[in-house]
Amino acid sequence: MGSGLITKTDKPLLTLLRVGRIQAPEAVAATDILIADGRIAALGRDLAIPSGWPIEVIEARDLIAVPAxxxxxxxxxxxxxxxxxxxxxxxxxxxxxxxxxxxxxxxxxxxxxxxxxxxxxxxxxxxxxxxxxxxxxxxxxxxxxxxxxxxxxxxxxxxxxxxxxxxxxxxxxxxxxxxxxxxxxxxxxxxxxxxxxxxxxxxxxxxxxxxxxxxxxxxxxxxxxxxxxxxxxxxxxxxxxxxxxxxxxxxxxxxxxxxxxxxxxxxxxxxxxxxxxxxxxxxxxxxxxxxxxxxxxxxxxxxxxxxxxxxxxxxxxxxxxxxxxxxxxxxxxxxxxxxxxxxxxxxxxxGLQDHKGRLTVGFDADITLIDDELQPRQTFVAGKCLYHDASPS
Missing domain, CATH: 3.20.20.140 (Metal-dependent hydrolases)
Incomplete structure (x- = not known):
């Protein structure tokens, strides 16, 4: 659990996080976060990506996404x-x-x-x-x-x-x-x-x-x-x-x-x-x-x-x-x-409230994935994964 299975294409320009739930910081219905150019491009459920798009898909269904x-x-x-x-x-x-x-x-x-x-x-x-x-x-x-x-x-x-x-x-x-x-x-x-x-x-x-x-x-x-x-x-x-x-x-x-x-x-x-x-x-x-x-x-x-x-x-x-x-x-x-x-x-x-501190469209893709014990397991800054704990939850 918490391993974050990653599927990559060559030179991905987009990242799709599929998580268990999102606290933005309030709870939202979405479970998918689409990241483009370092920012949150879309939130939703089972977001469909056209075939052939340069995208990295990160499966972390057992984790909770919160603002980093x-x-x-x-x-x-x-x-x-x-x-x-x-x-x-x-x-x-x-x-x-x-x-x-x-x-x-x-x-x-x-x-x-x-x-x-x-x-x-x-x-x-x-x-x-x-x-x-x-x-x-x-x-x-x-x-x-x-x-x-x-x-x-x-x-x-x-x-x-x-x-x-x-x-x-x-x-x-x-x-x-x-x-x-x-x-x-x-x-x-x-x-x-x-x-x-x-x-x-x-x-x-x-x-x-x-x-x-x-x-x-x-x-x-x-x-x-x-x-x-x-x-x-x-x-x-x-x-x-x-x-x-x-x-x-x-x-x-x-x-x-x-x-x-x-x-x-x-x-x-x-x-x-x-x-x-x-x-x-x-x-x-x-x-x-x-x-x-x-x-x-x-x-x-x-x-x-x-x-x-x-x-x-x-x-x-x-x-x-x-x-x-x-x-x-x-x-x-x-x-x-x-x-x-x-x-x-x-x-x-x-004075950074217009682009940090929330998970919402247009904000920086600064995202921390935590487990049920509230322990950080992955950290994304501007959409780039800087920390990945692959140990079992």
Whole structure:
């Protein structure tokens, strides 16, 4: 089961997926997906293809087709460095991304924007694209003023297609530049205008540390300026209980979105993504305003009360899928809504909702085939199969 029997003709230009069912993310009656030129050309049942057409037919009747997952926070060039050059995390590969059912990633720089720079990040993003992954990036890093590609934040957004926002800008963290409120407001405004010139959403992706100020800088930003809430995305809001409680209040007060990190090893204060999403939902935050991301290949450093480095682990993206699966298995959310946490909600946040996050005609053919246990078995990006698990279900 799940082997995906493939029948090929010479140089196929079309792909036909025949699956057990389709969640688009809502359930649809179709069981066939026709792919042409990297996009979904048709949905239906028992679609007939004229004899002689150059087509690849993939039989996966025991699998469920869902929108391929989107991870908006990935250290694609590796993070780390808090303990010196010997503590840099490795890069991530296209295979590691696709194996988790993920088709789209957004690359970030973190603490280290010296040995790893925006040009390095752009090169890695373009490398992932060459391997088939739909990859984007944030310009900037933890520090202020943010490092850029062109020397100007607005130019990065306006002229570099892969740049979709600013991030991860650090607040409430001893590793941040301790930006003043007026600096935060100026950077968000610059990002907004540069993105407008390019027709992008231009979000500001904020790393939130465990400092006592929490989300206060973002609350002031939205309360005291004209910046809309959908311009600002705080991440790592599940570092500890007080921050998560503040995140729930923030999301409700400003009708804002918050991003939960899927920690692969939960520490003494960290809250798992499963528990965090459950908490937010219980406190009235709509599922549509919650997203999940992995922070994979970033560092998970440990510091003492004085900020002295003690050690670190490297984050992986396996917890993202594991926590998401648990939300469905334990009935916290139905599959349709749960898919939004790593699909449609993320596409909307990033401004990609007109071609990603749904299985519908005209959208990118980014499709993950999952089994009854919700495990990714095949991943297609723009119609190309990048991952195929042929082991029995």
């Amino acid at each position: 997952f989107i991870d908006q926070h990935v250290h694609v060039t590796g993070g780390g460095g808090e303990g010196g050059c010997g503590n840099r995390c490795p890069e991530i590969s296209a295979d590691e991304i696709a194996a988790m059912g993920i088709a789209t990633v957004v690359g970030v720089l973190g603490t280290d924007s010296i040995s790893r720079s925006p040009p390095d990040l752009l090169a890695k993003v373009r490398g992932l694209r060459a391997e088939g992954i739909a990859a984007y990036m944030y310009t900037g890093a933890y520090r202020v003023p943010p490092p850029t590609l062109t020397g100007d934040l607005q130019r990065d957004l306006a002229w570099i297609p892969e740049v979709i926002g600013l991030g991860e800008l650090a607040i409430s963290d001893h590793r941040s530049s301790q930006p003043r409120q007026d600096e935060i407001e100026r950077l968000v405004s610059e990002t907004r205008v540069g993105a407008m010139l390019a027709g992008k959403r231009g979000i500001c992706h904020f790393h939130v540390g465990d400092g006592r100020r929490g989300l206060e800088p973002l609350r002031r930003l939205l309360a005291e300026t004209e910046i809309p809430a959908d311009q600002v995305i705080p991440t790592h809001v599940n570092r500890h209980r007080a921050l998560l409680e503040e995140a729930a209040d923030y999301a409700l007060a400003f009708e804002a979105c918050v991003d939960v990190t899927a920690f692969d090893e939960v520490g003494e204060e960290d809250i798992s993504a499963f528990e965090a999403v459950s908490f937010l939902l219980e406190h009235g935050v709509p599922a549509e305003r919650i997203t999940m991301s992995s922070d994979c290949n970033g560092s998970l450093p440990e510091f003492d009360a004085k900020g002295t480095y003690l050690g670190m682990r490297v984050a992986r993206n396996t917890a993202l899928i594991g926590d998401w699966q648990r939300l469905v298995r334990e009935g916290v959310l139905p599959l349709e809504q749960a898919l939004g946490l790593i699909g449609a909600n993320v596409a909307r946040v990033l």
